Amino acid sequence: MSFQSSLISPIQLQESLGQNANIILLDCTIDKVGQSIKEAKLEILPHSQFFDIEGKLSDPNSKLPHTLVSPEVFEREMQRLGINQDSILVLYDRWGIYSSPRAWWMLKVMGFKQVFILNGGVPAWKNNKFPLVEEYKTTVKPGNFKAQFQENLYADKEYILTHYRDTKVNIFDARSKGRFSGLVAEPRKGLHGGHIPHSRNLPFEELLDGIVYKPIDELKRQFDHFNKTGNEYIFSCGSGITASILAFACHLVGHGQIRVYDGSWSEWGREELNLPIEK
Known part of the structure; x- marks a missing residue:
């Protein structure tokens, strides 16, 4: 069973x-x-x-x-x-x-x-x-x-640096619109505001209806709303937790090439790393 x-x-x-x-x-x-x-x-x-x-x-x-x-x-x-x-x-x-x-x-x-x-x-x-x-x-x-x-489900900083410009890769950020745009300060100290260049913002709450996931057809519409250019999806957030809410929803609607950026913004946004950032 x-x-x-x-x-x-x-x-x-x-x-x-x-x-x-x-x-x-x-x-x-x-x-x-x-x-x-x-x-x-x-x-x-x-x-x-x-x-x-x-x-x-x-x-x-x-x-x-x-x-x-x-x-x-x-x-x-x-x-x-x-x-x-x-x-x-x-x-x-x-x-x-x-x-x-x-x-x-x-x-x-x-x-x-x-x-x-x-x-x-x-x-x-x-x-x-x-x-x-x-x-x-x-x-x-x-x-x-x-x-x-399963390395094909995992993304680290080096993988993002290699692929964030790749038109076949779709990077989604589960944080709020304010944090994504850099208009709202990060809750963790020592982090820049903004987002990974070429990433899209899909706040995790938009995939939920209160305590449950929205219906599959609605989840599909959420992803289809974006001008996706490839079949690989990478998900990021503050620390890899809410990115996984998006990753699971992406899996539910039938997409197979899914990675979660384990370090997420807690790593990418670190002031001392000086990684590429957009606002």
Whole structure:
């Protein structure tokens, strides 16, 4: 059993739970910039585990937030969560749709196949009056997941420098219009305002209808609105989180050549790097 779409509804998930022992639920919640959920009451789906984006799954030696750990570290942490090669992973977050697409991209770039996102996360699950618990599942049998890094899904600074002028590459920036234009200051210190030259601005909120993704046809119209010149899509934002909201939407509408710029503006905008910037 698997789901027909990478984006599943609470009803689809509820109907599948108990029917397939390979389903693993992962809470992928992180705080938003300027908004914290850490003090809120923990409400999660039963039998969930925590996919620790900001802690165990971010490189502690990087000066940048949220950057990927090595495949070796990622593999070890996934095995600790009991994830096997044939597991079916369902990702969600407590905001609705925010950080679960980042976890989706991380798993895909590390070679995992069966990974899905719960549309609307905990709020949508709660709206359906499905059960919630206040504790994570803690005892699991170690899994056999093997990481296989997929370079075709990843972009770093060097890749952007090589391709940002390429007419076959479409670069989308998920930040607000104010930050994209440099009219609003960056929330992180030491960063220029503006954007990568030749990139387009598609604020991530425009792909969402509250806590859920907009319908597929609307997502397609959002991308079709731009004068796209090639089949490759690179997504950037402040630190690689909301870029993944765009990347997942691009995947949903059928585009295959998708990369996320892991460093995003936290790297490109650094004052000391003096990289090409437009405003």
